[in-house]
Amino acid sequence: MAYSPNHTSTPYKGAIALCSRGELGLIMSDGPVPVTYNKCNNCYAAYASGADSDCTCERGIAWTGIHIGPEKLGQPWSSRAPVVLEPASNAFRRIQDHYLSTKQKVEYDGWGLH
Numbered sequence: 515m516a517y518s519p520n521h522t523s524t525p526y527k528g529a530i531a532l533c534s535r536g537e538l539g540l541i542m543s544d545g546p547v548p549v550t551y552n553k554c555n556n557c558y559a560a561y562a563s564g565a566d567s568d569c570t571c572e573r574g575i576a577w578t579g580i581h582i583g584p585e586k587l588g589q590p591w592s593s594r595a596p597v598v599l600e601p602a603s604n605a606f607r608r609i610q611d612h613y614l615s616t617k618q619k620v621e622y623d624g625w626g627l628h
C-alpha cells in the first residue's frame with residue numbers, strides 16, 4: 515500500500531516525514547528548534563583552545579528527530595520544512611498487526627504473546 519505525501523500538512527511530533535534529501539525521519543520535537551549544521555571543525559578546535567574561529571557552520575531553525583530509514587536508523591534527523599507522510603502510530607500499527615497476526619505461528623521460549 516502506498517502513502518502519498520501530504521505537502522500541506524503542518525509538521526507535528528510523532529509524524530513520519532521526509533527531509534529535503536528525501537530521507538525518512540520521525541519528528542520528535544514539539545516544534546522547530548535551533549539547530550547547527552556542522553560544516554567545519556574550526557568551532558570545536560576553537561572551543562577547546564579558547565581561540566577565535568572562522569566557523570562556517572550553518573545555524574537555523576528546524577524540526578528534529580531521528581532517522582528511521584535503514585541506512586541511518588537512529589541517527590539525528592532534522593528538516594526546516596518536513597514533508598509529512600503519516601502519523602508514526604499508523605506505521606507502527608501496521609508492523610504490530612503484521613507480527614501479532616502471526617502470533618499463532620510464533621513461539622518464543624518463555625515468552626507469551628497476548
Ligand SMILES: [Zn+2]
Pocket residue numbers: 552553554555556557558568569570571
Ligand atoms: Zn563550525
